[in-house]
Amino acid sequence: MQFIRALQRPTSPLMKARQCKHNSRNMKRSGDSEGEKRRKRRRLLQELGDQKIPFLAPSDRGFQQLWDTSYSGLVLRKSCSLPAELHSRVQAALLTLRRKGCLLKDLVRVRDRDVFTAVSRALLGEPGHTYRYLDTRLFAIPWHSEDIDVKGQNCCDPDLRAACKALWELNTFFCTDVSQLKEGDRLTQWAKGEAEAKQGEEGDTESKHSEDSKNSEGGDSESRQSEEGDTESKHSEEWDIESKHSEEGCSGSKQEGEWETEFKHSIEEGESSQVKPGETSFAAASEHAEGKCPDWGVKASGGTETEPVGLKAQEKPVAELKHSLSDYHIQDREEHGSGQGCSQPSPPQVCSGPVKFNVTLLNYMDPAAMSQLKEEPYYGMGKMAVGWHHDENLITHSPVAVYSYSCHDDKGESSEGSSSDKACWRIGLKVAWDIHTPGLMLPLESGDCYYMRDDLNSTHQHCVLAGDTARFSSTHRVAECSSGTLTYIQSRCQEALSNLHTDPDTGSHRLVALLPATLQDCEEIHNEVEFEWLRQYWFQGQRYARFCSWWTRPMEQLEKDWKLMETMTMLFLAAVEEEDQAEEGRREMAEILLSALTDRHQQRQTWRDRCHSSLAQTLPPEEAPVDRPFWGVDDPSMPLPFDLADIINRVESLLWRM
Template sequence: MNTYIQWRSAYSKIILLQAKHIPENVHQSAQKAFLSLFHHGCLFRDLVRLKGKDILTPVSRILIGNPGCTYKYLNTRLFAVPWGSEDLSISHTESFKAFSDLNEFLYSQTLCELQNYKNTQEDANIVESSGMKGNIKWNQNSSALKDEKKDICCMDLYNVTLINYMDPQDMDYLKEEPYFGMGKMAVSWHHDENLVEQSTVAVYNYTYEESASNQYVKEDPTSWHVGLKIAWDAKTPGLIVPLNSGDSYFML
């Protein structure tokens, strides 16, 4: 199946927002904040339990968000460092505040993408209903869509930002993707059980290229991809989306 057709038919709620469509000040603020936290050693590898063994993750992380929020995976719970504010006397407040601003931008963009998606679905329903006898089915769909639009306006704010950093060169080996021939995997397939059903997720991608100064390293900024597949569906092929630095994607 053509990738575009597959994307639009089976993965229509996956939205890619290219870096050029994101304001430059958003890029500068978020990337400066990441580099500050990274160079000050604020990202840590986690000790997790996997298949009965305690191991350190290849990915370094920090969780930032509303006070009291946590994120749990592989029997390890991360506690959020609060968003930066003038009321808190903590280190790197400016960097944490920058991620709060990024969070707000991604949230506003999510609302726009959700509205665009609902409008597309509504247009499709209008076309479909025009060939039907009577208006009963369309009236029901119309009512449901109005309720969904109200839900968009009432959507909760994103309450955490999870920052993940990984350098593939630090890994001894990368596993081959086992199902769809997608190539080497930095992170294996996983299902985030922390999410409430029907949650939306926004991801900002930044390729940190300090190693580009090394003449022996030829890093292709488009070599990062995100692989997606429908949970518990073995028939629908997975989707792989190339990511440039500064791109964002949304799972609506």
């Protein structure tokens, strides 16, 4: 009862005032921003009315020209251009990882709500690397390569180690292949793949798929890339509120839900007059690019002309719409670059030199297990497995390489019926915030790969259109890891602990320096270790240690370092409360301490709420979030209490008296 009363003790008026002011300021900024985005979305939808934006598929006239002029950063590698032995090892590795239970759904944070990702995933990569998205840090299972000394080679069983090595071999192939590609190779690869496909039975199958894909519920997708990883991406939410496919809905605010219903209704009303938007000729799009802005005409399946699918004459020109959306896009990119919670954000890195993918995000989705898949709302491309989005937290202008593998069961075997009877997976691409450039829809066969090069990921958005079979993807990335490696956070710990002196005889501690800048840096590192590493790791439960123990010892050491930082905060508090200190110096120190403690107190409560949320309680014990570090009020091993309300009140009272 004593512990419960401590947690429920009311905060002081000053602390409440600080929290209210902070929350009010953030809510005002967030509310203004979200409100403006909703108004722009509604204005865009009003301009479009019941029309669909055209898109082109391989069977459409002008497809290759559109690819060359508007999507030149996209490169396709047909499955026949990869070594057969590599296909065999990679596909066996993906099945092994799924069989061992390594692919799991993430509980991510979207607009202050926890949601499960629609896809199951795992992160592999360089030892000690992490990948952060949607307020979630994934900790990489190291790929066990022969020429990399991975500490703790016995961290997983031989089968899992062999699977990781196979994906490292695929990563090595991608690094070499992407670096060697020259301008123009994209069309060469596509033409080569088409020519080889036509020589066998696959030619008829692919032709059938490409013609039927616009009305099928799924297509042959090649990129599952960020599809799974960034399904709930913030960019996706802002442009395409309909494309959130978490099993929990991820529907956002009530206003957004109302807008979504309104938008769906407008689409349904317009579908009765729609025919295949993908059959629009590229000539119409070219006229738009020249500023002529004609109606988007389409051909009916029987060859007769139908009413144009496009903007009406009395509506604003498409170019004006594009301009208004460009302003929206600039604002969105500024918010996207606002940082990932690191204490000292660094300037964005730009990819240069040979490509070196440092992680791969593995994804698995079975459409048959999905409760529902939503229709792609703007182009009519079909059922979406993953909505429109950019991939996030990557080195600027770095490429992304994706390997796609479709199978019919966990053994990789086909079900009854030939593969030609199954709808293939597809990838859809569009120019971000642009409604006059037609979209591109690309069907892919199992084993196909694709690359997004140059600035394609930042200037375009992509989605994944579901096929009929289960699908794996291995999405290789150059993750922005300036503050996301074990080496980085260990160096930060050493930086903070260098200000702590331990007496070798008595074991007592004292702070080396009381300079405000030094103390502030130490407290920022303290919060970074606790909230960006320890709590992120334990929020994902015991699942890492179940099949790979590589991170176990490093996280134990990080927790020991963090405990010493708790001691440093206790010594900092004692120095602030020391009456002999000069008042001016004490006040500056007290303000630094109060800011750090208030932030720590609020974040601890947020993480406790997340760990005990209704969604978290649905997970099995071995996957459920763990509220760690956590300790009771009478724990003698901890220098400070878990609940910091009393200490915050003491520092506030001290500031009032100064």
